[in-house]
Amino acid sequence: MRPIRSAETPACAKTRAVNRLPTFRLKLKGFALGAAMTLIFWVMVLLLWAAQDIASGKPIPDALKVLQAMTLGLGVIFCGALAGFIMLARRLPNPAMTALVALVTTALALLHALIDAILIQILGPSMGMRSMPLAELFNRSLMPFVLIYGFYALALGLRLSENAVRDSARRLVEARSAAQGAELAALRFQLNPHFLFNTLNSISSLIVTNASAEADRLTMRLSDFLRLTFEADPEAEVTLVEEWAIAQAYLDIEAARFPGRLQVTFDCESALLDAHVPTFLLQPIVENAVKHAVQTSRRLVTLTVRCRQVDDRLHLMVEDDGGRAVALPSEDREGSGSGLRNVRGRMAAFYGDDAAVNIRASDGGFAVELTLPLRRAMKRATA
Amino acid sequence: MRILLVDDEPLAAARLRVALDKMDDVEVVGSASDGEEAGRQIAQLDPDMVLLDIQMPEVSGMELAHRLADAPRRPELVFVTAFNDFAMEAFNVDAVDYLLKPVSFDRLRMAIDRVRRRRALPDPDAFVRADSAGTDRGDGDQPGYDDGIWVPGRGGAVRVPIEAIDRIEAARDYVLLNTATKCYILRARMSEIEQRIDPKIMIRIHRSHMVRIDSVVGIERPGKGVLRLLLNDGANLQVGSNFQSNVVRALRL
Numbered sequence: 001m002r003p004i005r006s007a008e009t010p011a012c013a014k015t016r017a018v019n020r021l022p023t024f025r026l027k028l029k030g031f032a033l034g035a036a037m038t039l040i041f042w043v044m045v046l047l048l049w050a051a052q053d054i055a056s057g058k059p060i061p062d063a064l065k066v067l068q069a070m071t072l073g074l075g076v077i078f079c080g081a082l083a084g085f086i087m088l089a090r091r092l093p094n095p096a097m098t099a100l101v102a103l104v105t106t107a108l109a110l111l112h113a114l115i116d117a118i119l120i121q122i123l124g125p126s127m128g129m130r131s132m133p134l135a136e137l138f139n140r141s142l143m144p145f146v147l148i149y150g151f152y153a154l155a156l157g158l159r160l161s162e163n164a165v166r167d168s169a170r171r172l173v174e175a176r177s178a179a180q181g182a183e184l185a186a187l188r189f190q191l192n193p194h195f196l197f198n199t200l201n202s203i204s205s206l207i208v209t210n211a212s213a214e215a216d217r218l219t220m221r222l223s224d225f226l227r228l229t230f231e232a233d234p235e236a237e238v239t240l241v242e243e244w245a246i247a248q249a250y251l252d253i254e255a256a257r258f259p260g261r262l263q264v265t266f267d268c269e270s271a272l273l274d275a276h277v278p279t280f281l282l283q284p285i286v287e288n289a290v291k292h293a294v295q296t297s298r299r300l301v302t303l304t305v306r307c308r309q310v311d312d313r314l315h316l317m318v319e320d321d322g323g324r325a326v327a328l329p330s331e332d333r334e335g336s337g338s339g340l341r342n343v344r345g346r347m348a349a350f351y352g353d354d355a356a357v358n359i360r361a362s363d364g365g366f367a368v369e370l371t372l373p374l375r376r377a378m379k380r381a382t383a
Numbered sequence: 384m385r386i387l388l389v390d391d392e393p394l395a396a397a398r399l400r401v402a403l404d405k406m407d408d409v410e411v412v413g414s415a416s417d418g419e420e421a422g423r424q425i426a427q428l429d430p431d432m433v434l435l436d437i438q439m440p441e442v443s444g445m446e447l448a449h450r451l452a453d454a455p456r457r458p459e460l461v462f463v464t465a466f467n468d469f470a471m472e473a474f475n476v477d478a479v480d481y482l483l484k485p486v487s488f489d490r491l492r493m494a495i496d497r498v499r500r501r502r503a504l505p506d507p508d509a510f511v512r513a514d515s516a517g518t519d520r521g522d523g524d525q526p527g528y529d530d531g532i533w534v535p536g537r538g539g540a541v542r543v544p545i546e547a548i549d550r551i552e553a554a555r556d557y558v559l560l561n562t563a564t565k566c567y568i569l570r571a572r573m574s575e576i577e578q579r580i581d582p583k584i585m586i587r588i589h590r591s592h593m594v595r596i597d598s599v600v601g602i603e604r605p606g607k608g609v610l611r612l613l614l615n616d617g618a619n620l621q622v623g624s625n626f627q628s629n630v631v632r633a634l635r636l
Binding site: 193194197198200201202204205206208209256257258259295296297298 | 391392393394395397398401402416417438439440441465466483484485
């Protein structure tokens with residue numbers, strides 16, 4: 001199992017390296033967007049402020065233009081600082097963060113109001129304003145600036161929390177698909193330890209009893225099975241004939257372990273051999289049949305795998321005549337291994353509602369019927 | 384030693400037969416391929432020991448062991464199975480040993496010797512009780528360390544004295560206490576057991592092994608930095624690299 005894992009690592013590393021650049025670009029884009037929005041915000045504020053002067057139709061004094069420009073520049077800089085601060089403060093625990101952001105917002109508003117008051121005191125007379133004490137000027141600017149900065153902080157906070165929600169939703173989806181990938185990968189490693197050690201035991205037996213040709217044949221079949229199992233991509237589809245090769249290697253080994261107890265029939269029109277099925281679709285079902293029908297029975301059990309085309313659908317049937325040697329209700333047989341649950345899960349993952357799994361248990365034996373969309377390798381190549 | 388061989392896979396049975404045929408003091412008196420047949424053979428042949436597979440048609444090895452539990456006279460049971468998921472249950476039905484397929488012939492020999500020593504005793508479990516009664520008095524000498532370990536079993540518990548344990552083996556969520564006559568199973572962690580035992584008597588040599596210092600009969604150094612211990616029961620255990628200095632000190636190598 002180790003080689004597979006090590007083979008996957010470089011692939012992962014590659015994906016990560018490729019991902020890094022777009023993230024950086026995304027951040028840059030976010031920054032530019034934020035700066036533009038802040039600029040627009042302040043232009044709107046100033047337009048509102050100067051609305052009366054503009055509406056009056058009188059020429060706007062140069063001093064007012066300077067004042068406006070100063071307010072705009074300072075506003076954008078202060079808001080930039082505030083945004084940066086909020087971005088940093090996001091990492092703090094919530095009550096502390098809120099208090100700190102409120103404090104910094106108010107402080108910035110007060111500072112801007114003070115600077116504004118000083119500017120007005122200096123530039124006021126040239127705009128035809130009567131001179132006022134600084135305290136009164138500050139008092140008059142205070143409220144608008146607190147409101148402006150408060151509004152800005154609020155809008156930014158909303159925007160960021162919306163991003164955070166979207167991020168966490170995206171992460172959830174990613175985690176879910178990663179979990180599903182891991183589940184599928186685990187399926188590939190779901191080598192039954194009993195099967196593996198029993199097979200090694202059989203091979204060892206053939207060696208110590210000097211049946212070397214048989215030992216060799218069984219070793220080859222085990223290699224076939226392991227190789228096909230390790231090489232297959234659990235998230236991909238294979239042709240039915242490829243899927244059957246895995247099951248066949250497995251069943252050959254089990255037939256050697258249980259001589260006179262297992263007979264296999266594969267009944268499939270050759271036209272259906274290149275139909276697409278998910279990897280390891282049949283394997284859990286035939287393993288189940290061996291576990292519950294062959295291992296529990298002293299007589300010969302016939303395992304039949306049938307494929308049929310019905311309209312545009314592929315019907316796969318795995319049936320045994322093992323009877324119910326052990327009184328196991330169908331639910332038990334279904335629940336006893338994760339095998340059939342796996343089959344249902346994979347059918348749903350690949351085809352959604354477009355597939356069906358039917359399980360029938362009777363006195364004669366156990367049957368699993370799979371119905372899935374029929375897609376052939378040839379058809380797909382020409383499409 | 385008269386042995387009954389029980390396995391539903393002919394190849395598995397054949398392999399054990401080859402191993403047993405090489406041993407002079409052992410006779411395979413019969414074989415069976417399921418629990419039902421094995422039960423009949425045991426009644427008929429009265430073997431000393433049964434090598435018992437677990438997964439078999441209809442009556443499994445485990446079911447047979449449960450059925451035999453109440454019999455007044457029964458052979459010693461040694462389970463032979465492919466994987467260790469039944470170990471806990473196996474020892475709860477008083478199996479003497481639990482072997483994993485493919486069983487090494489040395490390990491099989493060890494199990495047979497264990498059964499032989501057990502058979503030689505008038506009451507195989509009595510030494511445990513008698514010894515533990517004796518060692519209870521010595522509790523005052525070694526405060527902080529246990530003289531024996533209580534092992535729950537069928538219908539109660541037995542106290543296995545530390546000096547009867549040759550080695551302790553960790554597996555999954557339990558430990559195996561290997562004595563000359565039986566293997567006892569206990570749901571415990573190796574680290575817990577280690578704390579309860581006097582390091583002058585038993586030492587940890589590996590993440591999953593503790594050995595009684597007296598039961599070490601030889602050492603091997605097959606390569607640089609590799610140390611292996613040979614025990615009186617034939618076990619050959621590798622010393623973990625973290626435990627080497629400890630082992631060297633305890634054994635005064």
